[in-house]
Amino acid sequence: MFFEELRELEEGKLLREIKSRTSPQGPKILINGREYINFSSNDYLGFANHPYIIEAAKRAMQSFGFGSGASRLLAGGTSLHRELENKIADFKGTESALVFNSGYSANTGIIPAIAGEGDVIFSDGLNHASIIDGCRLSRARTFIYRHRDIDDLKQLLKSASAKRKIVITDTVFSMDGDIAPLKDIYEICERNDAVLYIDDAHAAGVLGSGKGALKHFNIKPEPWIIQMGTFSKALGSSGAFVAGSRDVVAWISNTARSFIFSTALPSCVIAASIAALGLIENDSILVKRLWANRDKLAKSINDLDYEIMGSETPIIPIKTGDVENTLRISQYLYDNGIFAPAIRPPTVKTPRIRITITAAHTDEDIERLIELLRKEKRKRGLIHRNVGRTKR
Ligand SMILES: Cc1ncc(COP(=O)(O)O)c(C=O)c1O
Structure with a gap:
């Protein structure tokens, strides 16, 4: 075969x-x-083997053991999971945040949770595969706009009518290393009453003094912006997050299938992400x-x-x-x-x-x-x- x-x-x-x-x-x-x-890793800050982070992971393993044994909704998560979510919300300036097991599972879980039949997604032509798969799973009508092409995005937004419009873009494109024109995209979304969903996987720890793309572009984290990012690249750990308004995050935690139907990350991984965030914030x-x-x-x-x-x-x-x-x-x-x-x-x-x-x-x-x-x-x-x- x-x-x-x-x-x-x-x-x-x-x-x-x-x-x-x-x-x-x-x-x-x-x-x-x-x-x-x-020259092949995404371990941009050298955190994947950082002694301070390893110590934090060891301490968590001593306190909580290794396996988490269940999904978050079945008490697979620990107080560390909640602590990380609070820290991410603080870091991103949002009301709330939620941890996912990977960037792939975040995009394939969140996008179908926020978009469905009757909605329209506008997705950059070079968005990551996990976004493409998330769009497919959502069953929302998806328009692909030319890579970083603001005029194309404007045209498509103008021509489509829908209950909800969602613009999705990587902030740093993972294979080309260029940056989305986020200020323009933000303004277009505001004008067209569209939700903006950003994938900050390669911007967290890299752009905006480590705080990500919104900080880099000096954009306020409005309630209609949903920020997804990963711990698996510059933060040297594993897993991902979504950060946004309290209602959006509550909706996602109740409806994203990859969150609901998957075992929580081990607490030592979570502790590593907390330690990595601390390092970025303090130095x-x-x-x-x-x-x-x-x-x-x-x-x-x-x-x-x-x-x-x-x-x-x-x-x-x-x-x-x-x-x-x-x-x-x-x-x-x-x-x-x-x-x-x-x-x-x-x-x-x-x-x-x-x-x-x-x-x-x-x-x-x-x-x-x-x-x-x-x-x-x-x-x-x-x-x-x-x-x-x-x-x-
Ligand atoms: C832009 C982007 N989003 C999502 C992901 C998936 O993240 P993870 O490796 O944590 O599943 C990646 C990683 O390759 C990525 O580059």
Whole structure:
């Protein structure tokens, strides 16, 4: 069964391989006993192996054990779950918040809870797969507007009539690393009486001094804005949240199937998220270091004349041509001790190497990547002697 289908994937060089680390997540990882500089994680602040966070998780395990044993509505949650929700509401400036088990389960649970038949969703063309799946599950009519195209969104909003209109956008796009024009989207939603649902997965801990996209754009968390975010990226933990008005969050906790019908996260995971939030709130140095590393790497890649596809954040895609070339460059980096994965269809339309930089990378890590990218271009005669030193 599935033999032919698998062979087709293999022939198209689209078969994916699961790699297993034998070390903690971080800027250097071990795979099959060999060390790699890791440019593939979303652990933007280096929290996935942070001693303070590990201690918090250990303490929670001692107090609450490991497994949670039931869903939240059946007392699978602990006082830590509630504490995290209160902290998130505070952090986001909303009345209320609710924890989900993952970003994927949040989007596939929340979107069908807030939209249904008779409603209309307007979704950015490059929104994350979990949003796409959430829209499908909702059964609401869904219009896809061109990526970050405000005029297209305006046109679609004008032409559709519905009980409820909901605009959904990633704030930082996970494969392109660009940022949604949130101020414009906010104004359009306000004018059209539409709900704004944002996925802040790659903005939490990164934009707005770590507080996320609304802070970055100086937008007030109005009751008609629903903020979803994850603990699984910059916060180095696992799980997700929705933050919004008391009524919206109460409605979601009563109707989102992925919340109701799923076992609560273990309290040690929750404690890790609480600790990570505390670190971000009390010290902005890591966020600053993340951005300093990002700017340095993006400039160096640009100087080599690689195309970074509109990246504005620590997600830096490098356009690498067809699938074969993308795989070849990724393998070249891998053979030389750098893990930077090839991202191919169907995940994206345009193949690319997706680089993610973190606060934990050193100057030497960045310089090693640049050295290999320069060699790769030189090997193929695509680089002149001066490129990589002075341009742009
Ligand atoms: C924009 C976006 N939303 C949601 C998710 C899903 O989050 P999680 O990995 O916690 O399920 C991701 C992660 O890949 C993402 O990039």
